[in-house]
Ligand code: ADP
């Protein structure tokens with residue numbers, strides 16, 4: 001009989017993807033995104049199992065060990081990937097939960113596969129969990145798993161955490177399967193969200209669409225009480241501080257600045273290439289500073305790193321083309337020979353290279369149109385022990401609830417963003433230091449360990465989970 005675990009994480013992806021190099025040699029590399037960045041360090045400190053998809057279709061992989069974790073692969077066929085992952089998860093739920101920035105697709109065939117795949121994940125978790133184990137289900141791809149798992153294994157203590165926003169009633173009610181999703185989540189003992197608003201939206205929706213009795217953070221379901229609370233996620237601040245203090249990383253940062261021609265200001269964006277991230281809006285604001293002749297080539301360089309993401313979903317392909325057109329046009333108009341105003345990299349970097357980029361950047365530009373949290377903003381702050389950087393941050397990122405001393409912007413307001421960007425570029429060293437010091441205090445005290453501990457304490461003890469929450 002296979003080994004059972006006392007602690008199980010269930011997530012759409014395993015924390016590693018299989019990559020094959022030019023010589024056909026296969027290896028595992030950490031998969032992208034905030035969820036993995038946040039949970040891998042927590043899991044490494046507990047002896048647990050991680051149930052997830054290995055990242056490519058039609059792949060049969062036996063359970064294996066990587067990154068110090070015990071990994072249990074769930075197989076997805078090409079059709080599952082198309083209907084469950086690209087379809088219901090990323091063409092229906094993702095846009096619906098992010099303010100309908102793109103139009104959600106509502107198709108029954110996508111829903112059916114979403115349900116079927118969620119059941120597969122629930123079965124895999126039921127199989128690996130020891131009697132009375134803690135099972136922590138992650139994110140919007142697996143919202144039906146808590147209830148399915150409870151039916152299979154009523155002995156388990158089940159937690160669910162949503163990494164992305166949870167929409168208000170006016171948007172959520174569009175979803176033809178709204179009750180199924182709510183009841184799926186209600187299978188958990190504790191449902192965690194990034195923000196207080198998201199947790200309240202959920203409780204209100206349970207009252208309205210499931211006719212359930214609610215009291216404060218609690219929803220009464222038959223003989224159980226389900227708690228909904230907010231637990232703002234964070235980063236491994238110590239790991240980043242150590243990384244940023246490494247002389248190799250610091251030398252690399254100096255090299256990056258030199259390679260960019262040592263401009264007065266280096267601005268940086270680091271994102272998955274996603275339409276929720278506001279990449280076009282931030283570049284537009286930057287380009288307008290050249291149009292207005294407030295900047296000229298050599299004064300400032302924008303480095304935009306965009307990790308390829310969900311490339312088979314139509315909206316993502318369109319976005320990539322639009323950004324590449326925008327960058328090409330701007331450089332065509334304002335760059336000088338060998339000195340582009342925007343350096344655009346459509347690739348993924350190592351943690352060391354990212355830390356070097358953070359150190360090289362005078363202004364970190366994080367302007368999502370909507371984001372559950374945004375870990376990049378917190379990573380930048382954690383890395384800047386020198387107190388010299390400035391953070392330009394969207395009001396619509398969860399991180400803005402905590403990083404009040406960032407240069408806050410409404411990314412839909414290009415004129416306002418442009419002026420704030422200029423202000424951040426020209427802030428005095430004393431002002432930057434004041435702002436950065438306050439933000440660092442928050443990120444260092446409320447790190448990913450506190451987030452996980454708050455959630456898991458609340459799950460294990462049925463206690464309130466606001467220890468890691470915003471001080472508001
Ligand atoms: P999301 O979860 O929507 O992708 P977050 O900002 O919360 O957004 O998390 C993104 C995570 O992925 C961060 O830890 C960030 O460092 C990492 N990341 C983003 N872009 C890159 C990149 N180009 N190379 C390597 N890691 C990246």
Ligand code: F6P
Nearest residue numbers: 013032033034035036139163309
């Ligand atoms: O945080 C949102 C999220 O969708 C995570 O669930 C996921 O790990 C990350 O972004 C990357 O997305 P994907 O797995 O679709 O590449």
